[in-house]
Amino acid sequence: MPSRSSQQRARQAETAETAASLPSVAGALWPSLRDEAAQAAGERLLAPLMHQAILDRDGFDDSLAQLLGRKLGDAMIAPAAIAALAAETYRTEPDILEAGAADLRAVRERDPAAPDLATALLYFKGFQALQAHRVAHRLWVQHRRSLALHLQSRVSEIFGLDIHPAARIGRRVLIDHGTGIVIGETAVVDDDVSLLQGVTLGGTGKLTGDRHPKIRRGVLIGAGATVLGNIEIGEGAKIGAGSIVLEDVHPYTTVVGNPARVVGTRHVGMPALTMDQSLPPIDYMI
CATH class of the missing domain: 2.160.10.10 (Hexapeptide repeat proteins)
Structure with missing residues (x-):
């Protein structure tokens, strides 16, 4: 008869296999985001933003990481370093990226002020602050707490929200307006x-x-x-x-x-x- 530990490992492997077979929320959203950005790029003044934020990115993970870097980087920690930190988080903890994609879909579904996904991604600070929190929370769990608190401070300064990095927040959460x-x-x-x-x-x-x-x-x-x-x-x-x-x-x-x-x-x-x-x-x- 298999031991309890071997049974537990088998269940964990089965759970991981099931999760891997499920469609990616982030992957499903990405084509729509690109289409919306391409349409918005028809406005000449917006074209550089749409290319830098979405059209020239490799995927939702790259786009979101670059956005957080651009928003939260400063003279002390460069935007590229914040973006790299977020990208590494998404690479090692894909559930965090999936939670962010689920949040974005929730904003689009619940907020009548969100005409499309790209608008919520690029302009809604409640969504952006929550994604920064998700990265900061991971740092907190990893006992990289000074860096987590730095991100919390930057979110407070830039977005006007204060979310402690230890707070636990689920998926499909809408922070409307955010202020x-x-x-x-x-x-x-x-x-x-x-x-x-x-x-x-x-x-x-x-x-x-x-x-x-x-x-x-x-x-x-x-x-x-x-x-x-x-x-x-x-x-x-x-x-x-x-x-x-x-x-x-x-x-x-x-x-x-x-x-x-x-x-x-x-x-x-x-x-x-x-x-x-x-x-x-x-x-x-x-």
Whole structure:
């Protein structure tokens, strides 16, 4: 009878083989990105950008790495060095690239201000900041923490978002607009979440350890909402704009106000995917 370790290795090999056989999200998006860039290059002033960013690149990995280098490089760490760091990350950890491609598709599907993939890739700082975070998080896990914090600082300076490199963020995440987003060190954001501008996922006081929110799949958090402490926002929940949330929110529940209170419940549906920010009729509250 095979040993437990040999069975585990067999399962891991089977999982890896299955993953390798799946179509690449990044590869699937690349032809569309090139077509969109070629069309945009018809605008004479944009042609150099479209060639440098997309048309002269070897693939989505090369394009995204060069973009992060161009955005985050400075006199201390050259753009080419940042681009090489990102490219090496994508080569050794292809899941990070695939997560970025899934994020880009999510932006295109959920944000009506994104007419195509190229627009989101080149101009949406919420998307760009999230991809920089993915590289910084990998550095953090590798205990290259000073470099991870440097990238965090550059993202904050350039994009106006502050995402700690230790924060764990899933796939198909939309950070809409991005301005003023703060995500703390021990925060967790699961797959298929949408965050609008000004959202804070913060701690409370000077507590140490696990002190930041856990945002579960399909959650939509409205503009300016503040979620504080080691609390859980359940799957499919909706948090209204400007709310202050200090306690757990049950799955498929809508909360609003300061302090936030329940104004509605559902049994199904992921508001992050529909971007439905409507609220049921409620009494006046602050």
